[in-house]
Amino acid sequence: MQQPFIHLHVHTQYSVLDGQASVSALVDKAIADGQPALAITDHGNMFGIKEFFNYAKKVNSKTKDAIAKAEAALSKAREEGADVETIGSLQAEVGRNKARLLKPIFGCEMYVAQKSLHEHVDKRDTGRHLIVLAKNEQGYHNLVKIVSQAWTEGFYSHPRTDKEAIAAHREGLIVCSACLGGEIPKLIMSGDIEEAERQVLWWKEIFGDDYYIEIQRHQTDKPGANRETYEIQEPVNVELIRIARKHGIKIIATNDVHFVNEADAEAHDRLICVSTGRFLTDENRMRYTKQEWMKTRAEMYDIFADIPEALSNTLEIMDKVGEYTIDHKPILPNFPLPDGFTDNDDYLRYLTYEGAKRRWGTPSPEQCERIDFELDTIKNMGFPGYFLIVQDFIQAGRDRGVSIGPGRGSAAGSAVAYCLGITQIDPIKYDLLFERFLNPDRISLPDIDIDFDDDGRSDVLKYVTEKYGAEKVAHIITYGTMAAKMAIKDVARIEQLPLAESNRLTKLIPRHMPEVNGKELKPTLKNCYEHVQEFKTELTGPNELVKETLKYAKELEGNVRGTGVHACGVIIGRDDITDWVPVSTATDKDGSKLLVTQYEGSVIEETGLIKMDFLGLKTLSIIKEAIANIKLTRGVDVDIDNIPIDDKPTYQLYCEGRTTGTFQFESPGMQKYLRELQPSVFEDLIAMNALYRPGPMSYIPDFIARKHGKAPIIYDIPIMEQYLKDTYGVTVYQEQVMLLSRLLANFTRGESDTLRKAMGKKLIDKMMALKEKFLKGGQANNHDPEVLEKIWSDWEKFASYAFNKSHATCYSWVAFQTAYLKANYPAEYMAAVLSRNLNDITKLTNFMDECKAMHISVKGPDVNESFSAFGVNKDGDIRFGLAGVKGIGQNVVNAIISARNEGGPFQNIYDFVERVDRSNINRRNIEGLALAGAFDSLPDIKREDFFEANIKGETFAEQLSRYAQSYQNAKGSMENSLFGDFDSDLNTAGRPPLKPATLWPDIEKLERERDLVGMYLSGHPLDPYYVELRYGCTHTIKDFVDEGPLDENRPVVLGGMVIDYQVKQSRRGGSFGVLKIEDYTGTQEFTLFGQDFIDYGKYGINGTPVLIRGHYGRRFANSDVRFQITSISLLAKQRGKLIDGLTISVDADQANQNFHSILRDFISRPLPADFVTEDGDGRCPLYIRLRDTQLGRSLKLASGVKLAVDRNLIVTLEEMEMDFEVSRS
Secondary structure, X not given: OOOOOOEOOEOOOOOOXXXXXXXXXXXXXXHHOOXXXXXXXXXXXXXXXXXXXXXXXXXXXXXXXXHHHHHHXXXXXXXXXXXXXXXXXXXXXXXXXXHOOOEEEEEEEEEEOOOOOOOOOOOOOOOEEEEEEEOOHHHHHHHHHHHHHHHHOOOEOEOEEOHHHHHHOOOOEEEEOOOOOEHHHHHHHOOOHXXXXXXXXXXXXXXXXXXXXXXXXXXXXXXXXOOHHHHHHHHHHHHHHHHHHHOOOOEEEOOOEXXXXXXXXXXXXXXXXXXXXXXXXXOOOOOOOOOOEOXXXXXXHHHOOOOOHHHHHHHXXXXXXXXXXXXXXXXOOOXXXXXXXXXXXXXXXXXXXXXXXXXXXXXXXXXXXXXXXXXXXXXXXXXXXXHHHHHHHHHHHHHOOOOEXXXXXXXXXXXXXXXXXXXXXXXXXXXXXXXXXXXXXXXXXXXXXXXXXXXXXXXXXXXXXXXXXXXXXXXEEEEEEOOHHHHHHHHHHHHOOOHHHHHHHHHOOOOOOOEEOOXXXXXXXXXXXXXXXXXXXXXXXXXXXHHHHHHHHHHHOOOEEEEEEEEEEEEEOOOOHHHOOOEEEEEOOOOOEEEEEEEEHHHHHHHOOEEEEEEEOHHHHHHHHHHHHHHHHHOOOOOHHHOOOOOHHHHHHHHOOOOOOOOOOOOHHHHHHHHHHOOOOHXXXXXXXXXXXXXXXXXXXXXXXXXXXXXXXXXXXXXXXXXHHHHOOOOOEHHHHHHHHHHHHOOOHHHHHHHHHHHHOOOHHHHHHHHHHHXXXXXXXXXXXXXXXXXXXXXXXXXXXXXXXXXXXXXXXXXXXXXXXXXXXXXXXXXXXXXXXXXXXXXXXXXXXXXXXXXXXXXXXXXXXXXXXXXXXXXXXXXXOHHHOOOOOHHHHHHHHHHHHHHOXXXXXXXXXXXXXXXXXXXXXXXXXXXXXXXXXXXXXXXXXXXXXXXXXXXXXXXXXXXXXXXXXXXXXXXXXXXOOOOHHHHHOOOOOOOOOOOOOHHHHHHHHHHHHOOOOOOOOOHHHHHXXXXXXXXXHHHHXXXXXXXXXXXXXXXXXXXXXXXXXXXXXXXXXXXXEEOOOOEEEEEEOHHHHHHHHHHOOOOOEEEEEEEEEEOOOOOOEEEEEEEEEEHHHHOOOOEEEEEEEEEHHHOOHHHHHHHHHHHOOOOOHHHOEOOEOOOEEEEEEEEEOOXXXXXXXXXXXXXXXXXXXXXXXXXXXXXXXXXXX
């Protein structure tokens, strides 16, 4: 029997790591079962409510369309006098569709504190469960208030409310007594029946007929299920029913839904293990009854057949719930106007024209017309307050020294924004369009994204919070889900699958998924299982535990695993945020509490709240730091917003492709195109920024050819030159299409933006209508119809690739600023780049290599020259920052720099410990600075000396620390004495004597240095083999990794140092090795199987320099191409065998006495000690190539001598800019 019933106690996956049901699956099943409504009641939150509202609205919208269609057909049938059968059929169709409409009921299973939500003392008072449902809009807003307060004020293990808060916000709410975790069931279980009745009467007094007693029956025979729950439920239910009937309270039946279908119980069981951190085999772990699926009406009737009113009463609750929306039109914050202004429109106009005078002097008629058009559009759309708020906090940021970007996205097309200082790019000068930002033909929220330097972003947010009130500003929540790899790892852990197996399975997920119908699949486990052969093999293999892990990983994939905070999204409200949406809390990086909306960024604006993106851009931090470096070292104030746009050194840098470390233009491919393009104007850079992306990249060669006159610049219609001239006749930007549609076919501003959007999103119907208008308008302007057809066809091809010029212009300007700094202040700029990439060792290494290419030395930390971050010394060298030394806190750094500023450079180690504040001098700090090389420039002391012990066993660092304390204590006492005299000679007599220590091997010294600063600075263990690695190998490790599989059997030679070696067990029980080596560019692991493991495992000693030879091939005929090792040898034994000569090329007229003198110096260099090996001295022949530039011929001559070709020689040749070549054997 299909008893009327709806589910009112339902947990979705937003009951994080407790519920396993997706919102859409729950709604779909409810509709399929004929349930006319559904409530969602997640634990302590409303995370899923907006998704629930949206999905129900979407599904109901389709159903309403079907109803309207059926009713129209029914009406027509009646008008036409159709037969009874036809009319009856149509009536039935209308009825069936109406039955598919679903009413969403918004609720929450609250945790109710036993005492006050503000008491955080009793750890047992984590809250008793209570189902709270909103029956109307007022109820929804009250529910939002209760849930939000539970997070912001009541959080104690869980977000808790209390009875006082619920009573204060009771209007529009329905409450139900909940499961065994509820207050009334708990009192019954404890035997306190009288108190249970008293509390029931309290709830009835507050809520009247909107208070319901809830019963559940979870009888189970499922293996591994919790059978105790039902044994407790039964006697509790008897008492609940008795109390309900005694006091005239209605009863409802619920099922405490946590997953959708009965078959999901096992996956949910594993989810609970993940949540609680227990193994599946743990007998004492938390277990559910496995009955918590979303049961059908028939299944619920079978369970509650003896009390059918408990089912039908759920529909009474449904009938009490009205239909309402939780969405709202935009709710703009109130901007406080200054004295003399009473209207946002007037104040915005005043500020705009004041800004126009600062930007342009007296605005021209064209500029005034543009401003007025924009102001009118902004006013008509109701957004003046939005612009006032944005300009206010941007100005506040600038006043606080925050570096703010020139704009980003389409907002840069607004002249009003430019005049207000929101953006820094003149939109009229660069043909940037306002309607690309705000289309006058349709109202849409403005979207101004702002870039701030990483450090300053928080300062601006603090200003906004203080100005508008903490309760009116919130961050935006994000939901972290179980992605494919995480799902495998989570399930593998609780299934106790060995970690090695878990890692192996995750590595089967390919970096690039197979393509289906020309489109790469998403990396979901479903797609992997269906399209990746390795997974198919595992799923049909003999390992049952692996198959079980993969099965349940797939079922749990996509489940919400946790929450986070949106990186840049911020809400600024007119009212308290909790007047409109629920909030929760999150912890900021500094430990402070953040207010966070419970609805995510993609839907939050639908509720009426205004989202603004406060983005942190590292490049702005680099620019800011570079400017500070320039001021510090050169005393020059750089006004970065007003640098010359025609700066020659900057364009020279672009023409040479020397853009490593700059913004947007630093990739090797871009560098290649820049060298070909030879950019000469800013517009070239904008175009390259727009073109260098998948799709339009194919247009770059033609663009370059046109610039250099190698390809003709042709305009389909001559007047198109007006907007295509800057891009040499190539349509690069969306704005060009918009402007040309107006020019050629009289499109309005709004229509041109509609065209841009339709083409970009391939809205076929809209495009066809606009095409007709374009052709008609173009012909009205006397343009050839065939040419117009061609133009339209070209636009259709390119429209999906065309880029937003506003964004390209803004970011090209930021890029130009970085290039300007690198070209004109190279050391100061690169110091800033290094500082801001300190935690990324790969990038840091690349940028240090760039410094070497720029002939800028990067030196280790030094107490006499280093600042907190990377800085530049008086010689133009970059010094590693003291704050980058592990264990050296900012207070210590400040104390060192302060003492240096006050008394000048430290003369020796004693001077250092005597002058730096004693609270920052201890053994650990001294040792850390010593190992990092920060004392290397001080006389008569080396790193090893700090660790040499005296006869008492005290190291020199310990003695210095104790001496610093006694010296400074004595100095302080004497200066504060009656006479105030301090005899420094008397006190320095206590200086501990220095005992010279034995030198450490270079490798030990360098390893200790790397431990402290994260990298090798004063040298590298591979330096003795620099030439072999650079010239004797076919690849660096980075190139080897980047290139991937090469042609089969093509020889590969790699060199590096062993940094790790592990012996592992294979699935078949055998052993194999994993050898990890590192060179100057990166690291790579090599797996040693079979004979390779036997032959080469002996090289797996950390710090061993090795040479690896191999090639790509297949182990088996049908296996993948993999790298196969043919030999491993000691790099030391390859000295002199990998290169067979050094050739120096020189023009014949320069082969003079000076050149001969240089050669003689090279030849007479002493042979480095590490060049002598048991196989010889490791030197190679020197050749001279004489060139005759007039004849264009050259002659290679053997010199008859051999040289020790090492790093020092290579560096010398490079510094002398000599033309040379090292040939590989």
